[in-house]
Amino acid sequence: MEPLRAILGEARSVSTPVLEAVGLHKRFGAVIACHDVSVAFDAGELVGVVGPNGAGKTTFVNVVTGYVAPDSGYIKYRGREHSGLTPRTAVTLGIARSFQHPQLYESLTVLENALIALAVKERRHASWRPLKQARALQGASALLERFELGEAADVEVGQLPEGRRKVLDIAMSFALRPSVLLLDEPTSGVSAAEKFALMDTVTGALAEAQMTVLFIEHDMEVVERYARRVLAFVEGRIIADGRSADVLGDARVRELVLGVAEGA
Amino acid sequence: MTAILVDGVVYASWIFLVSVGLTLVFGVLRILNIAHGSLYAVGAYTGAWLVVRYFQPGMPLALSFALLLAGALIAGLVLGPLIERLLLRFTYGRDEVMQLLVTYALFLILGDLTKLIWGVNPYYAYAPYSMLGNVSIGNVPYPRYDLVLIGLAATVGIGLWLMTNRTRFGRLMTAVIGDREISTALGINVPLVCTVAFTIGTVLAALGGAFTAPTISVVPGIDVTVIVLSFAVVVIGGLGSLEGAALGSLIVGIARAIAVHRFPDLDLVTIYVVMVIVLIFRPQGLFGRAEVKRL
Amino acid sequence: MKIDPGNLRRLLGVVLLVAVLALLGLWLAGWTRFLLTVALGESLAVIGVALLMRAGLVSFGQGLFSAVGAYAVAYGMRLWGIHEALLLLAVAVAASTLLAVAIGPLICRYRQIFFAMISLAFSMVLYSILLKFNTATGGSDGMEVTAATVLGYHAAAKALAGVYYYLTLACFGVALFATAAYYASPAGYLARAVRDNEIRLEYLGASVSRETFRAYIFAAALTGLSGGLFALAVGHVSPTLAYWTKSGEFLFAALLGGTSSPIAPVVGTVVFESLNSYLSAYLPNVWQMALGAIMLAIILLMPRGLWSLYERFSARHAA
Numbered sequence: 001m002e003p004l005r006a007i008l009g010e011a012r013s014v015s016t017p018v019l020e021a022v023g024l025h026k027r028f029g030a031v032i033a034c035h036d037v038s039v040a041f042d043a044g045e046l047v048g049v050v051g052p053n054g055a056g057k058t059t060f061v062n063v064v065t066g067y068v069a070p071d072s073g074y075i076k077y078r079g080r081e082h083s084g085l086t087p088r089t090a091v092t093l094g095i096a097r098s099f100q101h102p103q104l105y106e107s108l109t110v111l112e113n114a115l116i117a118l119a120v121k122e123r124r125h126a127s128w129r130p131l132k133q134a135r136a137l138q139g140a141s142a143l144l145e146r147f148e149l150g151e152a153a154d155v156e157v158g159q160l161p162e163g164r165r166k167v168l169d170i171a172m173s174f175a176l177r178p179s180v181l182l183l184d185e186p187t188s189g190v191s192a193a194e195k196f197a198l199m200d201t202v203t204g205a206l207a208e209a210q211m212t213v214l215f216i217e218h219d220m221e222v223v224e225r226y227a228r229r230v231l232a233f234v235e236g237r238i239i240a241d242g243r244s245a246d247v248l249g250d251a252r253v254r255e256l257v258l259g260v261a262e263g264a
Numbered sequence: 265m266t267a268i269l270v271d272g273v274v275y276a277s278w279i280f281l282v283s284v285g286l287t288l289v290f291g292v293l294r295i296l297n298i299a300h301g302s303l304y305a306v307g308a309y310t311g312a313w314l315v316v317r318y319f320q321p322g323m324p325l326a327l328s329f330a331l332l333l334a335g336a337l338i339a340g341l342v343l344g345p346l347i348e349r350l351l352l353r354f355t356y357g358r359d360e361v362m363q364l365l366v367t368y369a370l371f372l373i374l375g376d377l378t379k380l381i382w383g384v385n386p387y388y389a390y391a392p393y394s395m396l397g398n399v400s401i402g403n404v405p406y407p408r409y410d411l412v413l414i415g416l417a418a419t420v421g422i423g424l425w426l427m428t429n430r431t432r433f434g435r436l437m438t439a440v441i442g443d444r445e446i447s448t449a450l451g452i453n454v455p456l457v458c459t460v461a462f463t464i465g466t467v468l469a470a471l472g473g474a475f476t477a478p479t480i481s482v483v484p485g486i487d488v489t490v491i492v493l494s495f496a497v498v499v500i501g502g503l504g505s506l507e508g509a510a511l512g513s514l515i516v517g518i519a520r521a522i523a524v525h526r527f528p529d530l531d532l533v534t535i536y537v538v539m540v541i542v543l544i545f546r547p548q549g550l551f552g553r554a555e556v557k558r559l
Numbered sequence: 560m561k562i563d564p565g566n567l568r569r570l571l572g573v574v575l576l577v578a579v580l581a582l583l584g585l586w587l588a589g590w591t592r593f594l595l596t597v598a599l600g601e602s603l604a605v606i607g608v609a610l611l612m613r614a615g616l617v618s619f620g621q622g623l624f625s626a627v628g629a630y631a632v633a634y635g636m637r638l639w640g641i642h643e644a645l646l647l648l649a650v651a652v653a654a655s656t657l658l659a660v661a662i663g664p665l666i667c668r669y670r671q672i673f674f675a676m677i678s679l680a681f682s683m684v685l686y687s688i689l690l691k692f693n694t695a696t697g698g699s700d701g702m703e704v705t706a707a708t709v710l711g712y713h714a715a716a717k718a719l720a721g722v723y724y725y726l727t728l729a730c731f732g733v734a735l736f737a738t739a740a741y742y743a744s745p746a747g748y749l750a751r752a753v754r755d756n757e758i759r760l761e762y763l764g765a766s767v768s769r770e771t772f773r774a775y776i777f778a779a780a781l782t783g784l785s786g787g788l789f790a791l792a793v794g795h796v797s798p799t800l801a802y803w804t805k806s807g808e809f810l811f812a813a814l815l816g817g818t819s820s821p822i823a824p825v826v827g828t829v830v831f832e833s834l835n836s837y838l839s840a841y842l843p844n845v846w847q848m849a850l851g852a853i854m855l856a857i858i859l860l861m862p863r864g865l866w867s868l869y870e871r872f873s874a875r876h877a878a
Contacts (some may be wrong), residue, residue, distance in 0.1 A: 065762070091764035103759040105752050116752055119745040120763040125770070129744040130565045176764065296672050356857060360671055361617040365814060366858055368807055372851030380844060492683055492803060499676050532687035536680045543677050544665060 017096065018043045018212050019180045022062055024073035026236075033059035034070065035236035039182065041212050042195035046203070048227030048244065049216045050257050055233040057216045058100065061182045066090040066099050078179075090240040096178035100216075101186040104157045110168055111153040114140040117175040119152060146205050147171040163190045170202055175211070179208065183215035187222055195219065201228055220258065224248060232257050268521045274410040276517025277417035283494035284420060284509045285468030291441050291504030292461035294360060295352060296365040297389050301491030302342060302374035308486060309382045311335030313479040315389035320557045328392040328478075333432025334476040341468030348462040353455070371487070379484050386481040393478040409478065415542065416475055417513075420468065424506055437461060443503065471484075494537040502552030510551055517543075569739040576822075577732040584724050588819070594832060596724045599731045600788035601812075602828035606738055607778035607785070608806075609813040609824040613747075614774045615754030619675040620682030623811050624655040624779045626689065629788025631655070633702045633796045644707040644726055648787045651717060657784025659776045667771040670757075682801050689798035691804030696754045723792050730788060734781055738821040750774045781865035803819055811854055819862025 017040035026034040033056040041047060051057050062068040064075055066085030074083045077093050100122075105113050115131050118139050146151045147167050152160060157168065166186060173181055186202060187195040203226055206213050214231075217223050223244065225229060230247040232240040234256045240247045247253055286300045314331040355363045396408035423495065428434040439447045440457045448454050473486075480486065486498075498517050501508025516535050523534040542550065562570075580599075584592055604625050611618050614815040628651035635641040635650045662681060669677050689696045696702070705717055741747045749770045752760050757767045790796045799805060808831070816827020834853070838846035861867060 015724070045753060067758075087758075087761040088764055088766060093761060097762065103756050103762065105755040105759065107755055108751065109750070112748065114746070116748050117763055119748070120760075120765045124745045125765060126746060126773070128740060128744050130563055130740075131745045131748045132565065132743070133563060172763065296676075310820075361615075361675065362862070364617065364672060364675060365810065366855065368810070369851040369854035369858065372847045372854065376845050378853075454828035481688075487702060488804065492679065493677055495679065499673075500681075505673070529691045530687075532692070533684055536684045536687065539680045540677065540684070543669070543673070543680070547669060547673060 015042070017041055017076075018078055019064070020076040021060075021064060022074055022076060022081075024060070024070045026059055026070050026076070032056075032236045034063055037073070037238055039231065039238060039241060041214070043179070043212055044210055045212050046206075046226065046228050047212075047214045048212055048223040048230045049233065050218070050223055050230060050247075050253075051233030052257060052259075055257075056236040057233050059236075060233070061097055061184055061214075061216065064090070065095055065182065091176060091178070092235070094179040096173040096176045096180070096183040098166075098170045098173050098184060098186065102162075102165040104165060104169060104172070106158040107156065109154050109156055110144065110164075111137075111140055111158065113157055113168060113172060114143050114149075114175065117172040118143065118200070121176050122221070124202055124217060134216060143171055143175050147174070148201050163194050166190055167198060167201065169204075174205060174211075178210065178211060180212045180214070183213065185216050185218065187217065187219055195222060196225070213235055220248065221230055268518070268525050269406075270401055270406060271524065272514070272518035272521035273414060274406075274517070275520055276513040277414040278472075279419060279493060279497055279516055280510060280513035281413065281475065282469070282472035282490055283497040283513065284424065284506070285465035285472070286467065287498040287504055287506065287509040288424070289462055289465035290498065291506075292437055293348075293352065293356075293458055295355070295363045295367065296360070296495075296503070297465070298364065299370040299374055300367075300465075300489060300494055301345075301420065301487035301489075302371050302378070303339070303466050303469035304473040304476075304490045305378055305482075305487035306343060306374065307336045307339045307473030308480075308482045309378055309387065309473075310339040311474025311481045312387040312389035313382065315391060315477070316387055319389075319391055321391075325392065325395050328395070332389075332392070332474040332477065333471070334367075335477075336467060336471035337409045338464065339470040339474075342467030343470075344463030345459055347466070348459045348464050350460065352458075356458075362545075366529055371491070371529055375484070375487060378487075382482075384484055386483045387477070388481055390478045391478065407479075409417045413475065420471070421506070424479065428506065433457075433460065485531040491536065499549055500539055500542045502549030505549070505551035508549055508551030560574070565743055566740055567660070568741070570736055573732050573736040573739065573751060573775070575784065576735070577728055580731075584721070584728070585607070589720060592724055592811045593720055594836060595829075596720070596727050596792045598829050598832040600727050600785050601832065602825040603731065603734050603785035603788070605783040605809050605812040605824040605828045606734070606821060607781040608809045609818040610741075610750070610778045610781070611658065611774055612637065612813060612866065613742075613754060614771055615670065616771060616774070617671075617675045617810065618678045618778070618806065619803055619810065620680070620806050621683065621778070621782050622676035623678070623682035623685050623799045624659065624782035625786030625789065625805070625854045626682070626685055626796075627655045627658055628716035628783035629790035629796040629800055630689070630696070630786075631783070632701075632787045632790040633704050636704060636707070637702070642705075642707050643686040644709045644723075644791055646728065646789070647707055648784060651787030651790075652780050653783075655786070656776060656780045657830070659779030659846050660669075663772050663775045663779075664768075664776075667768050667775055679803050679806070682803060682806060686798050686803075696798070699798060702793060704796060706794075707791060710785060712790075727788050727792065730784060734784060734836055735821055735825070738781070741869075742821055746770065746773055775826040811850070813864075814854065815857055815864060817866035819863060819870065820866055823864055823866035 020040040022038050024034050024037040037060060049057050059068065063070045064151045066087050066089060074081050077095065105116065115136055118136060119131060141150065144153055149164065149168060149171065152164055166189065170183060170186060187198060190198055199222055229242065230244045231238055232247055232253045240250050240253050270495055282304055286297060289297050291296060311332040314335045318320055319328050319331060347370065351366065355366050393407065393409045398405040399408050428437065436452055436457050440454055444454060497512040498509055500515060501512030515538060519534045519538050520531050523531040587595065604621060608618055608621050631651040631654040632647045635647045641647055666677055690699055709722050709726050753767055753770050760767050786800065812827040812831040813824050813876060815831055816825065817823035834850065838849050842849055857864065
């Protein structure tokens with residue numbers, strides 16, 4: 001994959017991108033949170049998204065997943081245009097996300113959270129068979145094991161430490177087996193010691209499943225280590241898009257995103 | 265037509281007086297107070313009791329109004345701080361539905377308390393009402409007291425508007441309504457603002473009750489009907505909005521007047537039907553703000 | 560179809576409880592048994608309210624459906640000449656379910672206080688209609704409901720109360736098992752998921768409004784059955800069933816018992832009804848006040864209801 005990318009350069013692969021944003025525009029009052037953003041992602045890419053606070057990274061995720069309707073522009077999924085997306089329709093297409101602040105079922109256990117995600121995925125909403133039947137339990141345990149949450153299965157989510165909550169949040173989105181998974185700051189709120197372990201767990205699980213993954217990240221160590229492609233957002237625009245080393249080495253990105261004045 | 269309009273405005277004034285405190289309290293404390301109707305009843309009892317006890321035939325009319333006002337102030341100033349400090353304070357930050365149930369419990373308690381204090385026999389404080397006599401509007405006689413209600417509602421409305429928009433306390437209140445945490449961080453004494461706002465709401469409820477007293481026989485049970493009417497009005501107008509309460513009262517008042525004149529069997533139904541219709545098309549009420557959660 | 564071991568356990572639990580209550584019916588005095596009949600019937604409405612509370616929906620108008628159920632029984636007798644209790648109850652359930660299907664899509668768009676208010680508004684609409692159209696509804700006096708047959712059996716006047724006790728008990732058992740199975744099912748968990756986090760639910764690809772609608776319909780069916788049983792047992796229906804204070808009582812009982820188990824609201828109802836009867840008899844002037852004080856104590860000190868005492872007890876013994 002990597003040599004091929006190097007040869008093709010910016011042109012990228014010839015096949016249809018799995019997800020494409022076309023001219024997405026969104027303003028909140030005086031702030032343009034998403035300024036004419038057009039970008040495409042291929043299957044299996046692992047993309048880091050960087051940018052200062054308020055650059056519009058989360059808004060981009062919100063728009064792509066239908067939580068916020070864009071003022072103009074649309075997204076294309078596997079070559080087909082979609083407008084009027086809602087989180088539910090986005091997920092049904094195959095675009096899922098995790099959250100900077102984990103969105104979980106606080107009064108239920110870790111296992112029950114996983115069981116619910118799987119039950120929805122398998123369209124068992126209206127079944128009269130119990131949620132906790134043998135086959136479903138196996139699936140949920142496998143999911144939790146994959147994300148190293150097995151030991152916390154019976155813990156009520158409200159009692160879980162932040163790092164574990166982040167992982168569970170990602171695991172629940174992963175359970176939907178999306179083609180595209182957008183992770184909103186997976187390592188924020190996680191201790192420096194834990195962050196690489198967390199990312200190893202997550203990327204390990206995702207690589208097996210061949211998902212296209214975007215992750216918003218403030219920690220450049222994490223970006224350098226895990227992303228192959230990097231998008232840099234500033235004031236709602238993408239100011240750089242390319243191979244990780246190129247983008248992180250770019251002078252404008254260094255100044256505007258990393259806060260390193262050139263020549264200093 | 266005139267009759268419908270006059271009746272509508274009179275009813276709107278009354279219902280505005282009764283319900284505006286509810287929307288004020290919700291705006292600041294984010295609590296929908298089911299016991300608001302009980303506070304109305306306490307005001308009605310206090311006012312009626314003072315008039316019955318101290319007002320003799322031959323005394324000046326103004327004294328009866330002073331007694332009603334005094335009743336409202338006493339009831340409101342005693343109960344308001346007491347309830348807010350001793351009860352509601354413990355529910356801040358909890359689920360709004362839990363708070364709703366707390367005020368429901370309060371409603372049950374105050375209901376019996378009123379009966380214990382004033383008994384179950386009706387109080388008649390008709391003096392101010394009958395002394396004022398009637399006035400003719402388009403050849404139809406109307407009680408002059410109704411005009412007093414219109415004037416009082418207008419005064420209360422304008423007074424509240426001025427308080428919110430022209431005074432220091434109003435600005436503090438607006439800040440607390442906007443964002444509690446930031447207000448605390450800015451050094452605003454949020455608990456005090458809450459106590460004062462709830463007390464104002466209580467005085468308003470009692471005022472509505474006291475000035476209604478001369479037009480009705482004050483008996484147990486008047487709390488129950490008032491609360492659902494007030495709910496309808498503030499939900500129609502938008503919870504927490506002063507303008508909304510005014511417009512909601514007008515809509516409900518006119519709708520009821522039309523019903524009374526044209527379909528007398530449907531006067532109660534009309535109010536709830538209006539409420540349902542408004543909620544269908546504007547779930548947050550006419551002046552309410554819809555909130556979007558940030559992720 | 561193979562029955563799930565979890566559901567088999569739930570079924571056995573319900574059968575055991577119903578058996579105990581059936582034996583109790585032989586031993587209880589007439590008046591107490593009547594109280595229990597009413598309480599068990601009413602507990603189905605309280606289960607409905609609790610079921611909605613699990614989904615984060617607080618209904619201040621559940622009386623709407625018990626009134627519909629009760630009046631359906633009254634009209635079923637009067638207009639269609641149905642005198643078979645089971646048929647009448649089926650009519651009650653059908654009427655309340657149909658109404659829920661009709662107004663549910665609208666009501667289920669609301670949350671929190673707005674749900675409470677709009678459900679209250681709907682019940683008050685029915686209340687005012689029942690009150691005002693007295694030629695058709697009997698107005699504030701309501702209507703009489705005469706004795707019905709049970710499975711074709713015509714009970715003598717003296718035995719009727721006993722027959723109704725066992726009829727109520729049978730309906731109660733069926734409804735309790737259905738509720739227990741629902742709580743354990745994906746739909747039951749999805750309702751709790753709605754209360755905990757709607758955003759996550761939508762981001763899993765489930766529909767919040769569809770899940771709440773499901774809960775709403777189930778609650779309406781239970782409450783309609785409850786109203787029907789009430790009409791039969793008491794022999795009389797009146798508009799106060801739809802008045803908001805009646806719905807307030809359901810809420811109170813649900814809060815008192817708790818919502819974590821299907822049996823918790825039943826405990827809440829029985830305690831509430833006993834409190835109601837004894838307090839109104841012994842403290843006629845302050846019983847509402849006493850109820851209010853108890854309610855405050857429960858909300859502030861034991862927010863998960865009486866059932867949480869049992870849960871804490873059993874958790875300690877399991878450990």
